[in-house]
Amino acid sequence: MAADIMDDAHKTITTPKSAKTPKTATASIRLRPLQPEDLPALMDLYDQAYAEHPEYGESSRQKTRRYLKWLMRHHTFFQVAEAEGRPVGFIVVDADWRDWNGQPVGEIHELAVHPDYWGKSVATRLLQAGLEHIRARGRGLAGLWVGEHNDRAIAFYQRHGFRPVRWGYWVRMVKRL
Numbered sequence: 653m654a655a656d657i658m659d660d661a662h663k664t665i666t667t668p669k670s671a672k673t674p675k676t677a678t679a680s681i682r683l684r685p686l687q688p689e690d691l692p693a694l695m696d697l698y699d700q701a702y703a704e705h706p707e708y709g710e711s712s713r714q715k716t717r718r719y720l721k722w723l724m725r726h727h728t729f730f731q732v733a734e735a736e737g738r739p740v741g742f743i744v745v746d747a748d749w750r751d752w753n754g755q756p757v758g759e760i761h762e763l764a765v766h767p768d769y770w771g772k773s774v775a776t777r778l779l780q781a782g783l784e785h786i787r788a789r790g791r792g793l794a795g796l797w798v799g800e801h802n803d804r805a806i807a808f809y810q811r812h813g814f815r816p817v818r819w820g821y822w823v824r825m826v827k828r829l
């Protein structure tokens with residue numbers, strides 16, 4: 653999911669995945685709120701998370717920066733997963749969002765994990781925290797947009813109870829809470 657709802661552009665990110673796969677245990681990953689100084693690390697993380705699907709990410713560092721800054725201003729919940737002192741994932745939620753039809757929804761604007769940390773339940777922990785926040789705000793619905801060919805992310809959300817309700821270049825997925 654990305655900002656081309658705000659900015660449709662050709663995507664040319666070619667940031668390579670790191671060859672290293674740290675043997676970090678899930679337990680050593682902690683969640684904490686966003687800090688202003690996270691911006692450069694989150695930009696790197698975001699570009700690497702979308703390296704497999706650049707069409708759903710941002711097409712330049714400038715656009716990544718602009719998107720991250722937009723997220724930093726438009727959220728009710730922004731949590732960073734940290735391992736060995738550096739960000740390895742993050743989730744951005746706005747519990748006061750309105751769906752395209754005006755329905756109140758807890759919107760998951762972004763969820764990204766560095767590829768070195770995929771398959772270690774980092775996204776699961778971030779998503780659970782985000783859904784708890786949405787529930788605590790009294791919302792009965794969570795929603796998000798995901799790229800139609802982003803199979804890994806779609807499967808991830810389906811396993812967590814999200815169902816597609818609109819198809820297209822961006823797929824709308826929702827979960828009743």
Ligand SMILES: CC(C)(COP(=O)(O)OP(=O)(O)OC[C@H]1O[C@@H](n2cnc3c(N)ncnc32)[C@H](O)[C@@H]1OP(=O)(O)O)[C@@H](O)C(=O)NCCC(=O)NCCS
Pocket residue numbers: 653701702763764765766769770771772773774775776777796797798799802804805808
């Ligand atoms: C989609 C995304 C967020 C998932 O992140 P993740 O941290 O890998 O997700 P999780 O580890 O919580 O769950 C993924 C899988 O790993 C499995 N898993 C979790 N812990 C595991 C472990 N210790 N060992 C092996 N597998 C594990 C999960 O059961 C899940 O099952 P699967 O193998 O059948 O897929 C991540 O791939 C990503 O950042 N993608 C790019 C950005 C993106 O597309 N974001 C979503 C846009 S809407």
